[in-house]
Amino acid sequence: MQNQTSPLLPLLADVPxxxxxxxxxxxxxxxxxxxLVTGGLPLLEITLxxxxxxxxxxAVAAALPQACVGAGTVLTVEQLHAVRDAGAQFAVSPGLTPSLAEGAQGAGISLLPGVATASEAMLALEAGFTFLKFxxxxxxxxxxMLKSLGGPLPQLRFCPTGGIDVALAPTYLALPxxxxxxxxxxxxxxxxxxKDWGHIRSLAEQARALRSKG
Known part of the structure; x- marks a missing residue:
């Protein structure tokens, strides 16, 4: 079991x-x-x-060594190995299957599994994951929902994704x-x-400045 602190957490200390x-x-x-990296967002989830x-x-992992490149929409153990071999340092899945949970152990890459319910969160915790994608x-x-999960499952930490924009983000980030x-x-x-890369950099700077809890 991977019952340990995710290595991603220290990297996210000041990256909201x-x-x-x-x-x-x-x-x-x-x-x-x-x-994005120049604008202050070094963790990147490139979806499959x-x-x-x-x-x-x-290409991004080779060109931007200061970035922490991850892969999103990872559904299988085979994809997990493929993104690791391509240079990804973490993988993100929309959910968590028993085979993916087992395959992530000792795979040499951090997995951020997705959950949407209390039962799914409990199953992820049972598999050793304490940092989850909501x-x-x-x-x-x-x-x-996240407030409700915090009561019975205080040991879990989340990265909520899906339908969030710059206006909603601070409300999520305020949750413990x-x-x-x-x-x-x-x-x-x-x-x-x-090809307005400057605008994307400005949006990254704005996102980096979002206040999470201290």
Missing amino acids: VIPVLEFQSVDEALHVSEA RTPVALEAIK FPAQAAGGVP NVVCVGGSWVVPKDAVAG
Whole structure:
């Protein structure tokens, strides 16, 4: 069992937002990632939702050693190994299956598994995970749900993701069991289409400045 503190937690001490990224090309991945890291968001979740995702992870990890590159939408143990081999330092899954929980032990990469209910959170805790993704955050009950989970499960910490924007983020970050939030608002599609990397950097700076609890 991986019943230990996630190595991601120290990296998130002053980083309140993990950008959730979906890239259409490696060139796009490099430009966007550089803008985000320069803006103060060094933890990047590159989702496995496009054909170039693995190549993008490999390229960004090599080009930006100061970044902590992660892979999102990891569903299987095979994908977990593939993203690790591509250079990802952490993996994020929308949920947690018994095979993924078992495969994550000793895999050489940190897994941030997703949960949406108290039962799922308990199963993740039983498997040794204490830092969890709360997904889909807004649809699964949002801030009230996380407050409710904090009572019976005080040992758990969360990264809520799904439906969160810059206006909602501070409310989540104010919760004692929330470490950070995941969001795609820092990379608007129109900014990517217009190659406005400066705007993305500014949004990253704004996100970095969001206040979490002390």
